[in-house]
Amino acid sequence: MPAATQITEKTYSIGQVAKMFDLSIPTLRYYDQEGLIPHLQKTPAGIRRFTQDNIDAVRVIGCLKSAGMPIKEIQIFMQKVEQGDATLNDRLAMFLRLKKQVEQQMQALQNTMDMIDFKCRYYGQAVQDGTEKYVKKQMPLSSLVLPSNNK
Template sequence: MTYSIGEVAETLDLTVHTLRYYDKEGLMPFVERSPSGQRLFKDSDIEALKIIQCLKLTGMPLKEIKGFIQWCQEGDSSLTQRYEMFLERKAKVEAQMEELKKTMEIIDHKCHYYMTAVEAGTEEIHKN
């Protein structure tokens, strides 16, 4: 079964423009085209695009994502590079999560601060 670019965009909550941009940037060499040039997406293409979205969410630049896609195209000879890349991404996400945890602690504190101030009708409650 194949899907249109519009169907894929809707499935992945992306715009058609974004998918065309990814294609222009060389992130979708795996997508086949019809004789008229229309992109024909398969289930495996959608899964590959989910990985691209995941890497993008980690802050990975498109240039590096393109390198990853090229490694995938090379096959087993690049397994070590891909594994190491994901270990690096994992470490970055773990660091981001720690930062977000610290941020959440501050937000929780401020929520408690303002909740008690609202209940008391003044911030003076915190100055004692």
């Protein structure tokens, strides 16, 4: 064994991380300020150094955000991450809940897509006719039935 077993992990500057994720530097600082990046360290001079774990956290933030989760809730999740193994159950429960929410979002987006497809057909015909007059009666919006909300 070496006398000084200091495994200095590779780290990245805030600018490098910003480019990786196409985020602005102030945004990353804001995330840090809000406690969204567990265990993010600074050099004695006060410069942030991102470890792989920190980078993974930024990736998870992106995921949670695109699932529509507000910053405050992401904060709560990251606090649980900081608390270690005692919160594993909570974190699993959180992702299971999130999965259901995202399933609903996908269904909602599919409904939106159905409406858009309808409108594409509608306006496709209207453009052919040169007027909306005929298509308006033959393809009323009411002919687009919303899918039953199966629970």
